[in-house]
Amino acid sequence: MAEPPLPDDARRAADVIRRADIVIGIPSYNNGRTIGHVVQAAYAGLAKYYPQLTGVVINSDGGSTDNTQDAVLSSRVEDSHLLLFSTPLLAAHRLSFPYHGVPGKGSAFRLIFQMAKRLDAKACAVVDSDLRSITPEWIDLLLRPILFAGHDFVAPYYQRHKYDGTITNSIVYPLTRMLYGVGVRQPIGGEFGISARLISRYLEREDWETDVARYGIDIWMTTIAIAEGFRVCQSFLGAKLHDAKDPGSDLTAMLQQVVGSVFMLMQEYKPIWQNRTGSTPAELFGFRFDVGLDPVNVNVNRMVDAFRRGCQELGEIWAGALEEDTFAAVRRLGGCLSEGTGAFHLDDELWARVVLDFACAYQRHPMSRGMILRSLTPLYLARVASFVRETETLVASEVEAKIEQLCVTFENLKPHLIAEWNADSVRAGSPHPPLERVEPRELSRENLEV
Amino acid sequence: MIETLRKVLEGTLERLHNHVTTYLPSLLAALTLVLGAYLTAALARWLIYRIFKGLTIDRFLRQSGIAFMVDSSGRLRATRLVAETVYWCILLSGVLVGVNVFGTDLTTQIIQSLMLLVPKLVIAGLILLAGAWLGQYLGRSMLVWAVNENFPSPRRLAAVVRILIMFVAVVVAADQLNFARSVFLAAFIIFVGGAVLAASLAIGLRRGGLRRFLEEKGEQTGESGERSLWSHL
Numbered sequence: 001m002a003e004p005p006l007p008d009d010a011r012r013a014a015d016v017i018r019r020a021d022i023v024i025g026i027p028s029y030n031n032g033r034t035i036g037h038v039v040q041a042a043y044a045g046l047a048k049y050y051p052q053l054t055g056v057v058i059n060s061d062g063g064s065t066d067n068t069q070d071a072v073l074s075s076r077v078e079d080s081h082l083l084l085f086s087t088p089l090l091a092a093h094r095l096s097f098p099y100h101g102v103p104g105k106g107s108a109f110r111l112i113f114q115m116a117k118r119l120d121a122k123a124c125a126v127v128d129s130d131l132r133s134i135t136p137e138w139i140d141l142l143l144r145p146i147l148f149a150g151h152d153f154v155a156p157y158y159q160r161h162k163y164d165g166t167i168t169n170s171i172v173y174p175l176t177r178m179l180y181g182v183g184v185r186q187p188i189g190g191e192f193g194i195s196a197r198l199i200s201r202y203l204e205r206e207d208w209e210t211d212v213a214r215y216g217i218d219i220w221m222t223t224i225a226i227a228e229g230f231r232v233c234q235s236f237l238g239a240k241l242h243d244a245k246d247p248g249s250d251l252t253a254m255l256q257q258v259v260g261s262v263f264m265l266m267q268e269y270k271p272i273w274q275n276r277t278g279s280t281p282a283e284l285f286g287f288r289f290d291v292g293l294d295p296v297n298v299n300v301n302r303m304v305d306a307f308r309r310g311c312q313e314l315g316e317i318w319a320g321a322l323e324e325d326t327f328a329a330v331r332r333l334g335g336c337l338s339e340g341t342g343a344f345h346l347d348d349e350l351w352a353r354v355v356l357d358f359a360c361a362y363q364r365h366p367m368s369r370g371m372i373l374r375s376l377t378p379l380y381l382a383r384v385a386s387f388v389r390e391t392e393t394l395v396a397s398e399v400e401a402k403i404e405q406l407c408v409t410f411e412n413l414k415p416h417l418i419a420e421w422n423a424d425s426v427r428a429g430s431p432h433p434p435l436e437r438v439e440p441r442e443l444s445r446e447n448l449e450v
Numbered sequence: 451m452i453e454t455l456r457k458v459l460e461g462t463l464e465r466l467h468n469h470v471t472t473y474l475p476s477l478l479a480a481l482t483l484v485l486g487a488y489l490t491a492a493l494a495r496w497l498i499y500r501i502f503k504g505l506t507i508d509r510f511l512r513q514s515g516i517a518f519m520v521d522s523s524g525r526l527r528a529t530r531l532v533a534e535t536v537y538w539c540i541l542l543s544g545v546l547v548g549v550n551v552f553g554t555d556l557t558t559q560i561i562q563s564l565m566l567l568v569p570k571l572v573i574a575g576l577i578l579l580a581g582a583w584l585g586q587y588l589g590r591s592m593l594v595w596a597v598n599e600n601f602p603s604p605r606r607l608a609a610v611v612r613i614l615i616m617f618v619a620v621v622v623a624a625d626q627l628n629f630a631r632s633v634f635l636a637a638f639i640i641f642v643g644g645a646v647l648a649a650s651l652a653i654g655l656r657r658g659g660l661r662r663f664l665e666e667k668g669e670q671t672g673e674s675g676e677r678s679l680w681s682h683l
Contacts, residue, residue, distance in 0.1 A: 252598045306600070313597045313604050317590060368587065374594045 003203055006114055010097045017093055020119040021053035022046060022143060024092075025112030026072070027105050028129035029062035034243045035129040036075035039094065042127065044077050045139025046092045050147075058115055059096040059129070060108035068129075072096040104214030109221075113199045123147050124199055125154075128190040130243035141235035141286050142193035149285075153225035153232045154193030155184045157284055158240035162391055162399040163296040166384050167258055169403050171355055172219055175262055178410040179273040180226045183281035184234060188218035188258060191237065198230050207264070215254050216261030223262070227269040236286030241294055255380060256373040263362040263373075266421075274418050279411060303385035304344060308337050310378025317375045321361035323420070326353045330379070346379075346386040348409040354379050356413055360420045473552070480548035487544015491537040498533040542568075567627075574623035581619020585612040610645070617641060 006014065024042040028035050039057055046055035059072040073096055099111040109126060116124040125142040127134060145151040168188055177183045194202075202221065212220045225232050266273065310318075311334030319327050329350050336343045354376075361372050391399045546564060549557045589612035596604030617638065624634045 306598075309597050309600070309604075313593060317594065368590075371587070371591050371594055374591075374598060377598050 003114065004101065004110075006111070006118065007097055007100055010095070010111065010115060013093075013095050013097075014115060014118045017056060017119060019054065020056040020093070021122050022050060022055040022147075023112065023116040023119060023121040023124040024055065024057045024139065025109065025116070025124060025126040026057065026059045026129050027062070027108030027112070027126070028059055028064060028068050028072075029103075030064045030066045030068060031129035031243070032064065032066035032068045032071045034132060035059070035068055036071040038127060038129050038131050038134055039072050039075045040077040041131075041134040041136050042125075042139055043075075043092055043094070045136035047077075048136050049140040050143070055092040056115070056119060056121075057092055057094045058112050059094075060099045060111045061096060062103050062108060063098055069096045102209060102213035104217075106208065106211075106213035106215075106217035106220070109217050110203075110208055110213075113194075113203055116196070116199050117203060120196075121199075122196055123193060124196075125193045126191065128242065131191075131241070132243065133239050133241035134191075135238075138191065138237050141237055142191060145233050145235065145285055146193050146195045149233075150231060151193075151233045151283075152195040152198040152230035153222070154285075155222060155232065155234045155282065156186050156189035156191040156240070157234040157236045157286070158186060158189065158238065159291050159293060159396070160240050161293040161296045162394070162396060163298050163388060164240075164293075166387070167255060167380075170351070170380070170383050170387060170406070171259060172262060173403070174352070174407040174410040175355060175359075176219070176223065176226070177279045177407050178414055179266065179276075180223070180269075181276040181279045182226045182232060183279050183407075184222055184226065184232065185281075186234075187222040188215075189240070190218060192218075192221060193235070194221070195230075198225060201228065201230075210264065211257040211260045215257040216264075219258055219261050220265065223265045223269070227265070227272050233283040233285060234281075236284060236288050238289065239291035239293055252374055252377045255377055256370065259358075259376065260362070260369065260373050263359050263369075266359060267363060270421070274421075277411075277414060279407070298384075298388050300385045300388055303381040303388075304337065307378045307382035307385070308334065310334075310375070310382075311337070314375050314378065317371065318379075320365070321372050321375065322354065322357045326350070326357050330354065333382070344382075344386070345389070346382045348406045349413075351383045351386075352406070352409045352413050353416075354383075355410075356417045356420070359417065360423075363421060476551045476553075480551045483548040483551065484541075484544045487540055487547070491540035491544070494540055495533040495537040498536060499529055570627050574626045577623045577626060578619050581616050581622075585615035585619070588612070588615060614641075614645065 005011075024046065026035065026038055026042065039059070042057045046053075046057070057072075059069070061068055073094060095115075097111065099107050101107045101110070112126060113124065123143050123146040125139055127138065127142075142154050142156070145154045165186070168186060172187055173183075173185060176187050201224065205224075207220075210216065222232075224230075311331070315331070318330060322330065333344065333346060333350070358372065358376055362369055365372060387402075391402060394402070546561050550561055589608040592611045593604050593608035595601070596607050601607065621634045621638045625631055
C-alpha cells in the first residue's frame, strides 16, 4: 500500500519551509481549551533548548468544530519571558492542518510523520493536545536522547494517580514487558520522541488503516521500536495532568483498539517474543521528583455490576475464548457475587490467564476478533475493581510494587502462553527454539541524566 | 371347465413370465447399479478420509465458527463434511441411474425433477448455512454490545437479531426453491413491519423502558464534571 499523498495545504507549507531539524506534532480533536498551552510549551521548548536548530510545530486536526485551529495559530509566547541564553536563529514555524483518512489519533500521527520525513527532520516529538502539565522541558526530554544520545524512541515516564492509566497498568505494560523483555512503563503514554530512522520505518508499514489509525497507534509505535531492535529509552517528565474530558473516550472502543493492536503485533513478532524470557527496564533519563496529582473518581460498584452482567450474559463467548480452567475460575468469581461483593477479588494470576487466553483466542478465531475483544470489557472492569479495592489504602510506591508483582505473574505465565499459542504447530510436531534470557539491568545513577 | 382353468393359469403364468423377463433384468441391473454406487461411495468416502486428513479447511471451519454451528462440540471436520457429501452424491446418483434402467415415463419424470431440484437444494442449503452463521455472529455481537452498554434485556435483543437474520435466510431459500414464495414474502413484510413498529413505540412512548434507559445513561455520562477513570488510557 503506497503512502497517501500529503494534503494540498500541507504540501504547500512543506514547499515553503523546505527543511526543518525538529518537528513537534500535536494531534487534536476539539481541544481548543488546552491546545494553546501545549503549543506555547512546544514553542518555548524549541526556543529555549534548541535555538540553533529549525523547528516546526504541526497540529494535525481531526476536524474540530471548536476553536482548536485558531488556538494553535494565535497562541503566543514572548521570548523575553523565557529568559533565553541565546536568541533562536529562526522562529519556529507553526502549522495546522486537518488530516485525511480514518478518523483517529493514528491518522493524525501519520500526517505528522509524513511532514517530518518531507522536511528531513532529525527528530520528531509528539505530545497530546489535552495536557495541562506540559512544560518546555518536556520537549527537551523527549528530543535530547535522540539528538545527542543516539536513541530512536523515547517513551514518557510520568507520575500518575494510582487509578489513572488502568489499561496501561493492568494490561499493556505487563503484557508488553513480558512479551518483548523490555520494561517501558508508559508504552501508551501519548508523548514520544522519535528518530528520523524510526519514522521512515513507521511510514513504510502497511497496517495504518487498522486500529493503528485510532487508539492503537501508541502501542504500535512502542512495540515496533522494541521488537525491531531500535534503541528505546524513557524520559521522566513529571506529572501527567490532562483535560478532564476526552471527547473520543469510550472504554470498550479504547480497550478493543489498544489490546487488538497488541494482539495483532503478537502475530507478526511471534519469532521475537517467543524467544525472549525475563525483562529489563528501558534506560531512564531525566530527574525524578514527586508531584501532587489530580484525584481520580472510581465507582467500584458500577464496575462490579458490569462484571455481574457479563457473567450472566457472556458465558457462551467467554467459554470460547478462555481455557476451561480459566473459565471455571471466572464462573466461580461470578458466583461469589451472589454472596455479596465482599469476597470478590480477581487476582493477578487469574487476570494474567484471562489476558493470555484472550490473546490466543484472538489468534484462533480471526473472524470473531472484534467480538472477542469487546467481550473483554466486563472482565477488565472486574480486574480494575479488584485493583482499586486492593490498593485503596496504599501509597504510590506500594501501588507500583503491586504492578511489578503483576508483571512478574505475567512473565511466569509466558511458557504457558507459548504452549497455547503454538498448540497447532506443537500438534503438528514442530518444536520451537529455546528461550533467550534477557538479563535484568539495574538502573544506575548515570542513566538518570543525558 | 378344466380347459378354461388351464388357459387362465397359462395366461397368468405367461404374464408373470413376461413381467419377470421384462422387469427382473432391469431390477437386477438397478440393484447392481445401486450396490455398485454404494460400494463406490463407501470407497470414495474412505479415500477422502485417508487423503484429506488434516486439510487446512478444517482450521477455517474451526476459526469461522461454522464447525461449532453445525456440530456444537466443534468437532466437525472438513474431511468428514466432504466425505459425507461425496458419499451421498454418489449413492443418490446410483439410485437415479438404477431407477432410470426401467425407462418408464414416471421414472424419467422423477429423475428430471430431481436433477433440476438438486442444485436448487444445494444453493438453498448454503443460504441457510450462511444465514445461521451470520445470525449467530451478529446476535453475539449485539449481545456483547448490549452488555457493555448496560442495555436492558441483552439476550432478547441478540435473539431478535438472530431470528430476523435466520428468517431472511429462510425467505431467500424458499424463494430459491420456489416454495410458498408469497406466503414467506408476506410473513417477512409483516415481521419486519412489526419489528419497526415495536421499536418506534419503544422509542416514542414517554414512559417506555428504553426512554428511561437513555435518560439514565445520559445522567450517568454527564454526572458531575469530575475526572473520569476512563478518560485516558
